[in-house]
Amino acid sequence: MAFFSGNKQADDQDETAKNVFRFELVQKNILITGANGQLGNEIRRISVRHEDNFKFFFTDVNELDITNREAVECYLKENGIKYIVNCAAYTAVDKAEDDMDLCYKINRDAVANLGIAAANNGAKVVHVSTDYVFDGTASSPYKETDTTNPQSVYGKSKQEGETILLETCPQSIIIRTAWLYSIFGNNFVKTMIKYGKERDELNVVADQAGTPTNAADLARTILKILDFSEANGFKAGIYHYSNEGVTSWYDFTLAIHKYAGISCKVNPIATDQYPVKAKRPQYSVLDKTKIKSVFNLSIPDWEDSLSICITEL
Protein backbone atom coordinates (compact mmCIF):
# COMPACT_ATOMS: atom_id res chain seq x y z
CA MET A 1 0.00 0.00 0.00
CA ALA A 2 1.40 3.45 -1.02
CA PHE A 3 1.20 5.99 1.80
CA PHE A 4 2.48 8.84 -0.38
CA SER A 5 1.29 9.46 -3.93
CA GLY A 6 1.33 13.22 -4.53
CA ASN A 7 -2.40 12.95 -5.25
CA LYS A 8 -4.46 14.46 -2.40
CA GLN A 9 -7.62 12.38 -2.91
CA ALA A 10 -5.64 9.15 -3.14
CA ASP A 11 -3.63 10.18 -0.08
CA ASP A 12 -6.87 10.78 1.89
CA GLN A 13 -8.16 7.34 0.91
CA ASP A 14 -4.85 5.76 1.85
CA GLU A 15 -4.93 7.56 5.21
CA THR A 16 -8.46 6.28 5.94
CA ALA A 17 -7.50 2.73 4.94
CA LYS A 18 -4.40 3.00 7.12
CA ASN A 19 -6.48 4.10 10.14
CA VAL A 20 -9.07 1.35 9.67
CA PHE A 21 -6.23 -1.13 9.27
CA ARG A 22 -4.57 0.14 12.47
CA PHE A 23 -7.89 0.09 14.40
CA GLU A 24 -8.64 -3.50 13.39
CA LEU A 25 -5.15 -4.53 14.33
CA VAL A 26 -5.21 -3.24 17.90
CA GLN A 27 -8.78 -3.76 19.07
CA LYS A 28 -9.18 -7.00 21.04
CA ASN A 29 -12.54 -8.61 21.77
CA ILE A 30 -13.51 -8.82 25.44
CA LEU A 31 -16.39 -10.87 26.79
CA ILE A 32 -17.97 -9.55 30.00
CA THR A 33 -20.12 -12.25 31.62
CA GLY A 34 -22.72 -11.47 34.30
CA ALA A 35 -22.90 -7.97 32.80
CA ASN A 36 -26.20 -7.10 34.50
CA GLY A 37 -24.73 -7.42 37.99
CA GLN A 38 -23.05 -4.70 40.07
CA LEU A 39 -19.55 -5.11 38.68
CA GLY A 40 -20.66 -5.92 35.13
CA ASN A 41 -22.74 -2.75 34.99
CA GLU A 42 -19.85 -0.65 36.30
CA ILE A 43 -17.58 -2.04 33.57
CA ARG A 44 -20.27 -1.28 30.97
CA ARG A 45 -20.47 2.30 32.25
CA ILE A 46 -16.77 3.04 31.64
CA SER A 47 -16.11 0.70 28.70
CA VAL A 48 -16.39 3.53 26.16
CA ARG A 49 -13.11 4.98 27.50
CA HIS A 50 -11.29 1.78 26.54
CA GLU A 51 -12.65 1.30 23.03
CA ASP A 52 -9.29 2.11 21.44
CA ASN A 53 -7.94 -1.16 22.78
CA PHE A 54 -11.04 -3.29 23.14
CA LYS A 55 -14.37 -4.23 21.61
CA PHE A 56 -16.78 -5.25 24.37
CA PHE A 57 -19.31 -8.11 24.29
CA PHE A 58 -21.63 -7.72 27.30
CA THR A 59 -23.65 -10.82 28.21
CA ASP A 60 -25.70 -12.01 31.15
CA VAL A 61 -27.44 -15.35 31.65
CA ASN A 62 -30.02 -14.73 28.89
CA GLU A 63 -27.36 -14.08 26.23
CA LEU A 64 -24.74 -16.53 27.50
CA ASP A 65 -25.38 -18.96 30.34
CA ILE A 66 -21.87 -19.78 31.50
CA THR A 67 -23.03 -23.12 32.96
CA ASN A 68 -23.54 -24.27 29.34
CA ARG A 69 -20.10 -25.50 28.23
CA GLU A 70 -20.90 -25.75 24.49
CA ALA A 71 -22.48 -22.31 24.45
CA VAL A 72 -19.37 -20.79 26.06
CA GLU A 73 -17.02 -22.56 23.62
CA CYS A 74 -19.15 -21.48 20.63
CA TYR A 75 -19.39 -17.87 21.84
CA LEU A 76 -15.63 -17.53 22.16
CA LYS A 77 -14.99 -19.05 18.73
CA GLU A 78 -17.67 -17.12 16.87
CA ASN A 79 -16.69 -13.77 18.36
CA GLY A 80 -12.92 -14.15 18.39
CA ILE A 81 -12.80 -13.43 22.14
CA LYS A 82 -9.30 -12.69 23.47
CA TYR A 83 -10.18 -11.78 27.08
CA ILE A 84 -12.99 -12.92 29.38
CA VAL A 85 -13.87 -10.85 32.43
CA ASN A 86 -16.06 -13.09 34.56
CA CYS A 87 -18.47 -10.97 36.60
CA ALA A 88 -21.06 -13.76 36.71
CA ALA A 89 -21.52 -15.50 40.02
CA TYR A 90 -23.96 -16.95 42.51
CA THR A 91 -23.72 -14.26 45.21
CA ALA A 92 -26.62 -15.00 47.59
CA VAL A 93 -24.37 -16.01 50.49
CA ASP A 94 -27.03 -17.25 52.94
CA LYS A 95 -29.30 -18.82 50.30
CA ALA A 96 -26.29 -20.79 49.05
CA GLU A 97 -26.30 -22.87 52.27
CA ASP A 98 -29.56 -24.52 51.04
CA ASP A 99 -28.90 -24.18 47.33
CA MET A 100 -25.51 -25.83 47.13
CA ASP A 101 -25.88 -27.47 43.71
CA LEU A 102 -26.68 -24.26 41.83
CA CYS A 103 -24.04 -22.33 43.77
CA TYR A 104 -21.31 -24.82 42.80
CA LYS A 105 -22.64 -25.02 39.23
CA ILE A 106 -22.15 -21.27 38.74
CA ASN A 107 -19.16 -20.53 40.99
CA ARG A 108 -17.05 -23.62 40.21
CA ASP A 109 -18.29 -25.68 37.24
CA ALA A 110 -19.09 -22.69 35.03
CA VAL A 111 -15.68 -21.19 35.85
CA ALA A 112 -14.14 -24.43 34.53
CA ASN A 113 -16.19 -23.94 31.35
CA LEU A 114 -14.67 -20.49 30.94
CA GLY A 115 -11.16 -21.77 31.67
CA ILE A 116 -11.41 -24.67 29.19
CA ALA A 117 -12.91 -22.52 26.42
CA ALA A 118 -10.32 -19.79 27.02
CA ALA A 119 -7.45 -22.29 26.81
CA ASN A 120 -8.93 -23.81 23.62
CA ASN A 121 -9.29 -20.41 21.98
CA GLY A 122 -6.11 -18.67 23.13
CA ALA A 123 -8.04 -16.28 25.39
CA LYS A 124 -7.09 -15.01 28.83
CA VAL A 125 -9.39 -14.80 31.84
CA VAL A 126 -9.87 -12.19 34.53
CA HIS A 127 -12.01 -13.77 37.23
CA VAL A 128 -13.41 -12.21 40.40
CA SER A 129 -13.32 -14.03 43.74
CA THR A 130 -13.91 -13.15 47.36
CA ASP A 131 -12.49 -12.53 50.84
CA TYR A 132 -14.85 -15.35 51.97
CA VAL A 133 -12.21 -17.87 50.84
CA PHE A 134 -10.50 -17.03 54.17
CA ASP A 135 -11.69 -18.15 57.61
CA GLY A 136 -11.28 -14.71 59.15
CA THR A 137 -9.09 -15.76 62.09
CA ALA A 138 -6.13 -13.59 61.02
CA SER A 139 -5.27 -10.32 62.71
CA SER A 140 -3.28 -8.71 59.91
CA PRO A 141 -4.32 -8.21 56.25
CA TYR A 142 -4.57 -11.39 54.15
CA LYS A 143 -1.92 -11.84 51.45
CA GLU A 144 -2.51 -13.80 48.24
CA THR A 145 -0.23 -16.56 49.54
CA ASP A 146 -2.12 -17.06 52.83
CA THR A 147 -3.92 -20.37 53.31
CA THR A 148 -7.57 -20.37 52.30
CA ASN A 149 -10.12 -21.99 54.58
CA PRO A 150 -13.64 -20.99 53.54
CA GLN A 151 -16.39 -21.33 56.14
CA SER A 152 -19.50 -21.16 53.95
CA VAL A 153 -20.89 -22.92 50.86
CA TYR A 154 -20.44 -19.67 48.91
CA GLY A 155 -16.82 -19.30 50.08
CA LYS A 156 -16.02 -22.96 49.28
CA SER A 157 -17.60 -22.74 45.84
CA LYS A 158 -15.57 -19.60 45.04
CA GLN A 159 -12.36 -21.16 46.34
CA GLU A 160 -12.92 -24.27 44.19
CA GLY A 161 -13.69 -21.95 41.27
CA GLU A 162 -10.26 -20.34 41.70
CA THR A 163 -8.51 -23.72 41.79
CA ILE A 164 -10.27 -25.10 38.73
CA LEU A 165 -9.63 -21.92 36.76
CA LEU A 166 -5.88 -22.06 37.41
CA GLU A 167 -5.88 -25.75 36.41
CA THR A 168 -7.85 -25.26 33.19
CA CYS A 169 -6.38 -21.90 32.14
CA PRO A 170 -3.15 -20.95 33.92
CA GLN A 171 -3.16 -17.69 31.92
CA SER A 172 -5.71 -16.21 34.32
CA ILE A 173 -5.86 -13.33 36.74
CA ILE A 174 -7.99 -13.87 39.84
CA ILE A 175 -8.96 -10.77 41.81
CA ARG A 176 -10.31 -11.39 45.29
CA THR A 177 -12.45 -8.51 46.46
CA ALA A 178 -14.65 -7.74 49.46
CA TRP A 179 -17.84 -6.00 50.63
CA LEU A 180 -18.79 -4.90 47.09
CA TYR A 181 -21.41 -2.20 46.53
CA SER A 182 -22.48 -0.04 43.61
CA ILE A 183 -25.21 2.25 42.36
CA PHE A 184 -26.43 -0.88 40.50
CA GLY A 185 -28.18 -3.88 42.04
CA ASN A 186 -28.88 -4.63 45.67
CA ASN A 187 -26.20 -4.25 48.30
CA PHE A 188 -25.47 -3.27 51.88
CA VAL A 189 -25.25 0.48 51.12
CA LYS A 190 -28.69 0.60 49.51
CA THR A 191 -30.21 -1.60 52.23
CA MET A 192 -28.85 0.62 55.02
CA ILE A 193 -30.15 3.73 53.27
CA LYS A 194 -33.60 2.12 52.91
CA TYR A 195 -33.72 0.89 56.54
CA GLY A 196 -32.28 4.16 57.81
CA LYS A 197 -35.16 6.07 56.18
CA GLU A 198 -37.87 3.61 57.28
CA ARG A 199 -36.81 2.90 60.88
CA ASP A 200 -35.93 4.89 63.99
CA GLU A 201 -33.34 2.41 65.17
CA LEU A 202 -31.08 -0.27 63.64
CA ASN A 203 -28.79 -2.96 65.09
CA VAL A 204 -25.63 -3.61 63.07
CA VAL A 205 -22.77 -6.06 63.65
CA ALA A 206 -19.70 -4.26 65.00
CA ASP A 207 -17.22 -7.10 65.57
CA GLN A 208 -16.45 -8.05 61.95
CA ALA A 209 -13.65 -6.09 60.28
CA GLY A 210 -13.15 -5.66 56.56
CA THR A 211 -12.99 -3.10 53.78
CA PRO A 212 -15.84 -2.01 51.52
CA THR A 213 -15.22 -1.82 47.78
CA ASN A 214 -16.97 0.50 45.39
CA ALA A 215 -17.53 -1.68 42.30
CA ALA A 216 -16.80 1.38 40.14
CA ASP A 217 -13.21 1.39 41.49
CA LEU A 218 -12.84 -2.34 40.84
CA ALA A 219 -14.22 -1.92 37.30
CA ARG A 220 -11.67 0.83 36.58
CA THR A 221 -8.92 -1.37 38.01
CA ILE A 222 -9.87 -4.35 35.84
CA LEU A 223 -9.83 -2.26 32.66
CA LYS A 224 -6.52 -0.65 33.68
CA ILE A 225 -5.09 -4.13 34.19
CA LEU A 226 -6.22 -5.09 30.69
CA ASP A 227 -4.72 -1.92 29.19
CA PHE A 228 -1.54 -2.70 31.12
CA SER A 229 -1.60 -6.30 29.78
CA GLU A 230 -1.76 -5.07 26.19
CA ALA A 231 1.32 -2.90 26.72
CA ASN A 232 3.38 -5.05 29.11
CA GLY A 233 2.15 -8.63 28.87
CA PHE A 234 -0.39 -10.53 30.95
CA LYS A 235 0.66 -10.98 34.58
CA ALA A 236 -1.32 -14.10 35.54
CA GLY A 237 -1.90 -14.90 39.22
CA ILE A 238 -4.02 -14.13 42.27
CA TYR A 239 -4.43 -10.53 43.44
CA HIS A 240 -6.30 -8.81 46.27
CA TYR A 241 -8.33 -5.65 45.73
CA SER A 242 -10.64 -3.62 47.95
CA ASN A 243 -10.70 0.06 48.78
CA GLU A 244 -8.10 1.25 51.30
CA GLY A 245 -8.74 1.28 55.04
CA VAL A 246 -10.53 -0.91 57.56
CA THR A 247 -13.97 -0.67 59.10
CA SER A 248 -16.80 -2.72 60.62
CA TRP A 249 -20.36 -3.13 59.29
CA TYR A 250 -21.44 -0.83 62.15
CA ASP A 251 -18.99 1.97 61.27
CA PHE A 252 -19.74 1.45 57.58
CA THR A 253 -23.44 2.03 58.36
CA LEU A 254 -22.67 5.22 60.31
CA ALA A 255 -20.71 6.52 57.31
CA ILE A 256 -23.50 5.55 54.87
CA HIS A 257 -26.03 7.46 56.97
CA LYS A 258 -23.69 10.44 57.34
CA TYR A 259 -23.23 10.80 53.55
CA ALA A 260 -26.92 10.09 52.85
CA GLY A 261 -28.06 12.66 55.46
CA ILE A 262 -29.99 10.06 57.48
CA SER A 263 -30.48 10.42 61.22
CA CYS A 264 -31.32 6.96 62.47
CA LYS A 265 -30.01 5.53 65.75
CA VAL A 266 -27.56 2.72 65.00
CA ASN A 267 -26.71 0.26 67.77
CA PRO A 268 -23.52 -1.85 67.63
CA ILE A 269 -24.16 -5.57 68.20
CA ALA A 270 -22.03 -8.74 68.25
CA THR A 271 -22.07 -11.36 65.48
CA ASP A 272 -23.93 -13.89 67.66
CA GLN A 273 -26.75 -11.38 68.25
CA TYR A 274 -27.56 -11.45 64.52
CA PRO A 275 -27.80 -15.12 63.48
CA VAL A 276 -27.49 -15.82 59.74
CA LYS A 277 -27.20 -19.11 57.84
CA ALA A 278 -23.70 -18.64 56.41
CA LYS A 279 -20.70 -18.00 58.66
CA ARG A 280 -18.85 -14.76 57.81
CA PRO A 281 -15.13 -14.16 58.36
CA GLN A 282 -14.56 -12.15 61.56
CA TYR A 283 -11.61 -10.38 59.92
CA SER A 284 -11.24 -10.19 56.15
CA VAL A 285 -9.01 -7.22 55.41
CA LEU A 286 -7.08 -7.85 52.18
CA ASP A 287 -3.43 -6.87 51.65
CA LYS A 288 -3.25 -5.01 48.34
CA THR A 289 0.51 -4.54 48.09
CA LYS A 290 0.85 -6.95 45.14
CA ILE A 291 -1.82 -5.49 42.85
CA LYS A 292 -0.59 -1.94 43.55
CA SER A 293 3.03 -2.71 42.75
CA VAL A 294 2.54 -5.02 39.73
CA PHE A 295 0.06 -2.73 37.97
CA ASN A 296 1.27 0.60 39.41
CA LEU A 297 -2.12 1.43 40.94
CA SER A 298 -3.26 3.77 43.64
CA ILE A 299 -6.43 2.78 45.47
CA PRO A 300 -9.00 5.22 46.90
CA ASP A 301 -9.92 5.16 50.59
CA TRP A 302 -13.22 3.38 51.33
CA GLU A 303 -14.87 6.46 52.81
CA ASP A 304 -14.04 8.70 49.82
CA SER A 305 -15.40 6.08 47.40
CA LEU A 306 -18.52 5.61 49.50
CA SER A 307 -19.29 9.34 49.42
CA ILE A 308 -18.96 9.34 45.61
CA CYS A 309 -21.37 6.41 45.29
CA ILE A 310 -23.94 8.02 47.59
CA THR A 311 -23.75 11.29 45.67
CA GLU A 312 -24.49 9.34 42.48
CA LEU A 313 -27.35 7.46 44.16
Ligand SMILES: NC(=O)c1ccc[n+]([C@@H]2O[C@H](COP(=O)([O-])OP(=O)(O)OC[C@H]3O[C@@H](n4cnc5c(N)ncnc54)[C@H](OP(=O)(O)O)[C@@H]3O)[C@@H](O)[C@H]2O)c1
Ligand atom coordinates in the same frame (compact mmCIF):
# COMPACT_ATOMS: atom_id res chain seq x y z
N1 LIG B 1 -21.27 -8.69 46.23
C1 LIG B 1 -20.27 -8.75 47.09
O1 LIG B 1 -20.32 -8.23 48.21
C2 LIG B 1 -19.00 -9.46 46.69
C3 LIG B 1 -17.95 -9.53 47.62
C4 LIG B 1 -16.77 -10.17 47.24
C5 LIG B 1 -16.65 -10.73 45.98
N2 LIG B 1 -17.70 -10.67 45.11
C6 LIG B 1 -17.54 -11.27 43.79
O2 LIG B 1 -17.54 -10.21 42.84
C7 LIG B 1 -18.09 -10.66 41.60
C8 LIG B 1 -19.14 -9.70 41.13
O3 LIG B 1 -20.15 -9.63 42.12
P1 LIG B 1 -21.47 -8.76 41.93
O4 LIG B 1 -21.86 -8.27 43.28
O5 LIG B 1 -21.31 -7.80 40.80
O6 LIG B 1 -22.48 -9.91 41.52
P2 LIG B 1 -24.02 -9.75 41.11
O7 LIG B 1 -24.45 -8.35 41.20
O8 LIG B 1 -24.76 -10.81 41.86
O9 LIG B 1 -23.98 -10.13 39.55
C9 LIG B 1 -23.76 -11.43 39.10
C10 LIG B 1 -24.44 -11.54 37.76
O10 LIG B 1 -24.19 -12.86 37.23
C11 LIG B 1 -25.39 -13.31 36.66
N3 LIG B 1 -25.39 -14.77 36.53
C12 LIG B 1 -25.78 -15.68 37.43
N4 LIG B 1 -25.70 -16.92 36.90
C13 LIG B 1 -25.24 -16.77 35.63
C14 LIG B 1 -24.97 -17.68 34.59
N5 LIG B 1 -25.17 -18.99 34.71
N6 LIG B 1 -24.51 -17.20 33.42
C15 LIG B 1 -24.32 -15.85 33.26
N7 LIG B 1 -24.58 -14.95 34.21
C16 LIG B 1 -25.03 -15.40 35.40
C17 LIG B 1 -26.43 -12.81 37.63
O11 LIG B 1 -27.72 -12.92 37.09
P3 LIG B 1 -28.96 -13.12 38.13
O12 LIG B 1 -28.98 -11.89 38.98
O13 LIG B 1 -30.11 -13.27 37.21
O14 LIG B 1 -28.64 -14.36 38.92
C18 LIG B 1 -25.97 -11.38 37.83
O15 LIG B 1 -26.43 -10.52 36.82
C19 LIG B 1 -18.59 -12.09 41.87
O16 LIG B 1 -17.62 -13.01 41.43
C20 LIG B 1 -18.69 -12.17 43.38
O17 LIG B 1 -18.51 -13.50 43.86
C21 LIG B 1 -18.85 -10.03 45.43
